[in-house]
Amino acid sequence: MPVVSKGLEGIAVAQTRIGDVRGDIGQLIYYGYDINELAGKVCFEEVIHLLWEGRLPNRKELEQLESELIAARPLPKAVVDLLHLVPKTAAPMHVLRTAVSMLGTLDPEADLNTPQANRRKAVQLVAQVPVIIAKFHRIRSGKETVPPSPKLNSAANFLYMLNGEAPNDEAAETMDMAFVLHAEHAFNASTFSARVTIATLSDMYSAITAAIGTLKGPLHGGANEGVIHMLQEIGDESRVDDYVRSALANKKRIMGIGHRVYKTLDPRAPHLKRLAEKLSAKVGEPKWLRMSERIAEIMKQEKNLNANVDFYSATVYYSLGIPTDLFTPIFAIARMAGWTAHVLEQLADNRLIRPLSEYTGPEGLKVVPIDQR
Numbered sequence: 001m002p003v004v005s006k007g008l009e010g011i012a013v014a015q016t017r018i019g020d021v022r023g024d025i026g027q028l029i030y031y032g033y034d035i036n037e038l039a040g041k042v043c044f045e046e047v048i049h050l051l052w053e054g055r056l057p058n059r060k061e062l063e064q065l066e067s068e069l070i071a072a073r074p075l076p077k078a079v080v081d082l083l084h085l086v087p088k089t090a091a092p093m094h095v096l097r098t099a100v101s102m103l104g105t106l107d108p109e110a111d112l113n114t115p116q117a118n119r120r121k122a123v124q125l126v127a128q129v130p131v132i133i134a135k136f137h138r139i140r141s142g143k144e145t146v147p148p149s150p151k152l153n154s155a156a157n158f159l160y161m162l163n164g165e166a167p168n169d170e171a172a173e174t175m176d177m178a179f180v181l182h183a184e185h186a187f188n189a190s191t192f193s194a195r196v197t198i199a200t201l202s203d204m205y206s207a208i209t210a211a212i213g214t215l216k217g218p219l220h221g222g223a224n225e226g227v228i229h230m231l232q233e234i235g236d237e238s239r240v241d242d243y244v245r246s247a248l249a250n251k252k253r254i255m256g257i258g259h260r261v262y263k264t265l266d267p268r269a270p271h272l273k274r275l276a277e278k279l280s281a282k283v284g285e286p287k288w289l290r291m292s293e294r295i296a297e298i299m300k301q302e303k304n305l306n307a308n309v310d311f312y313s314a315t316v317y318y319s320l321g322i323p324t325d326l327f328t329p330i331f332a333i334a335r336m337a338g339w340t341a342h343v344l345e346q347l348a349d350n351r352l353i354r355p356l357s358e359y360t361g362p363e364g365l366k367v368v369p370i371d372q373r
Helices: 044-053 059-072 077-085 092-106 115-140 154-163 169-182 189-199 204-215 223-234 237-249 269-283 287-303 309-319 324-348
Strands: 019-022 027-030
Touching: 027 044, 044 059, 044 115, 044 154, 044 169, 044 324, 059 115, 077 092, 077 115, 092 115, 092 204, 092 324, 115 154, 115 204, 115 324, 154 169, 154 324, 169 269, 169 309, 169 324, 189 204, 189 324, 204 324, 223 237, 223 287, 223 309, 223 324, 237 287, 269 287, 269 309, 287 309, 309 324
Parallel strands: none
Antiparallel strands: 019 027
């Protein structure tokens, strides 16, 4: 009989060199680098190179990758037309999933699974996903879309296209740090979805579409939106204690607290907390952070659970003036680096992912003629 582990908990399904989540000690590794070593020392483009190539780039390699990403930013006209066609009330994650799927229909090499073709697709996806999100937001807001800038990096260009003006250094650096912290997280649900899909020798676009659909769920990427909704529902610092204790008594989930793998503090959370503190002080709305800190304190005391990356990233994005329903798409922008890296790794030594299951249904049934049922 196969060993059953619900949700594959504790089961290693493959080997990877890309990233590792060491939940018992609260450590996150990108290709040998602790996330605390990378955060604040490298930019998102350097992390993309690291995840794809297995090493940090030198200056020439970084400039080459930046040039490739900038050149790949313009969207095909058909995708732009799609963004105008979808309802303005559509959820951005639905739009992103559909637009990425459409990119596959427009690429004559969509089904060509060579290393060269797939690296080009990876560049295109990393470059174009933030453009898709920013353009759709401008369109649904009734504003003119902003063409990508050839002078800005990925984080700054996203904010520029979203808001219609170049971001200040603090905002650009904050977004870049958020991208770095969200770029990779080993075999999480969305990454596993991408690897399962590409393992059938499907195509890069199908794999990434599957990953986006998986990330959308409130138990995965959608949790960061839930944090802000929760804070808004609480409304005031004076109501935090009663809200949390009532939620615990009624077994209601506290968003952004606890993690499937980390049994101690999520190593990304302190970096985002510092960013949240800095931004909250500047924009003059520190109550959201104070409320968050009190929630985290109660949950640690009552349940011995820690804040995860979603808990503070929500406050960071909110303080940057980003609409709540773009929080999860921003997660997708960053994780595109990791997803594409895993697709490339899976294809380099592919084996179809086909787990067993334990059958618990009835046995030995006999068909009764339909008129006698």
